[in-house]
Amino acid sequence: MSKIAEAFKNGKAFIPFITCGDPDLDTTKLVVKEMAANGADLIELGIPFSDPTAEGPVIQEANIRALSNGVTTDDVFAMVKDLRKEVTIPMVFMTYANVIFSYGAEKFISICKEIGIDGLILPDIPYEEKGEFLDVCEKYGVDLISMVAPTSGDRIAMIAAEAKGFIYIVSSLGVTGVRSEIKTDINSIVDIIRANTDVPCAIGFGISTPEQAKVMAAEADGVIVGSAIVKLLEKYGKEASKYVGEYVKSMKEACHVS
């Protein structure tokens, strides 16, 4: 069974995201440990990419900060290897297809297995293109996470039926970033997913407050938050771990209440 399933055994899952190397990898390590200590169930680690086309301004800037400090994929691997001595909850990479493709899919994914990365979230790999990496992912037992969007409609059943690890439900149209309101009918998306798979589903894009987390956690199995955390990194830089820890704690509590 997928190790990612463990993340959904502790009530509704809270899944925080950060960009590795923003502002530097030592800070990333501290932040990841704080998140794990404060109730994060699964952590999404972003490997920076020069042109993150699915990201809003907040995470775009985090990618630029990390890359301008010279952070590479190999540096991120070394950091994760080190983190795994202390952090035992599931962790996945979130990055873009070219980061994996240019590294060599087999090499990249075998290293994921070796250092303890449990899954990959690739926003520019839709269902039709998952063959690019799927065989290698299966070979090494790394879950290639499927995404479902508000526009997916008749595609949801097909995507859900083949999903591994968890399903990432994109809450809203557009790119990542904080939103004051989420209007999508998540309920009916979740119903179709449930009818086609037992794989858990978590909702991301636009969620930032405990109130939103509570509402969204009631709709699905977990909640994903990126930009709101990256904003704390932007604001507090190397001092961010304490603030992120407090934030994660409040969000996990909100997920529990639902």
Place this chain on the structure above:
Amino acid sequence: MTNTKGRFGIHGGQYIPETLMNAVIELEEAYDHYKNDPEFNRELTELLNEYAGRPSRLYYAEKMTKDLGGAKVYLKREDLNHTGAHKINNVLGQALLAKKMGKTRLIAETGAGQHGVATATAAALMGMECVVYMGEEDTKRQALNVYRMKLLGADVVPVKSGTATLKDAVSEAMREWTSRISDTHYCLGSVMGPHPFPTIVRDFQAVISKEIKEQIMEKEGRLPDAVIACVGGGSNAIGSFYNFIEDEGVKLIGCEAAGRGIDTFETAATVNTGSLGIFHGMKSYFCQDKYGQIAPVYSISAGLDYPGVGPEHAYLHDIGRAEYVPITDDEAVEAFEYLAKTEGIIPAIESAHAVAYARKLAPTMDKDQIIVVTISGRGDKDCAAIARYRGENIYE
């Protein structure tokens, strides 16, 4: 890869967010329907002929031919189209298709501004809203085109992210499309991006080679020995090549922007210096580092200043059917001035890359051989920038 669509050999595909998948599927279905619809084709032909001024001339450049002392040089005059470039061919097709699909708003990226102007023009003509994304750096290099777009009723959004050039304008237009799909068509300007764009744009630009073939048969009674066009994403080049791909005797030559040289980092010559990658919805060749970070490319030409190339060009390169040669800024500027003085034609700085290679190639060929060079656009927009390149400080 059992489900993948829109492949040219290993290139192409649909590497885009799930949010856009139904939009590109809807576009593909609409295109497959309308491309064989007589009424759609009648309307498009009428627009191309009556509004854009097609067919464009195939002009025998006699003075250039004599000066170079080799092959006969013909110029395919896409610069004479309405709005001054080949971009209008594709835009009229896509705008008409978007209208049939019930879309009321066009968004587009632009580099030099020619595609943005063409999109703004079609939107004005068809009563559609229009927003154009343009790198902030390019809005400075091509201030006149920014004004033209605004005059035509479009909103121009300067893109500040990344290198603030064409690649960032494409990224921003894609981001915008994911946030507003139901009433909006992304009018992509080149043979790139996810399927079906490389096929749709190629089909709408293929009118260039269809006409060249008819015109050269009429004038010379034979096919040309070589067809030369500049390549950024590659839309005028694929348009110039497409109907000759089956004619093995016709050499197809794409001219890439080498910027300050392919041995420097200040280049945009993708086929010559890039490697296989996945970006902007497609698998193709890209200028990138060993970790797959897309390179900040450079060319004097805003329209060729792009780190990738369309997937069909990548395929034509792989199978050896087309050849891709690098042309530096210096060579392009010299060709820009040469064509102005020799033939009284000021080409776009993009097209000047093709003229530059013709100047090298023609003298090596026999006098009974024929070269066709596509002049993809007119150079008025570039005059101030070229003057500055030559040290004359004029501003529009």
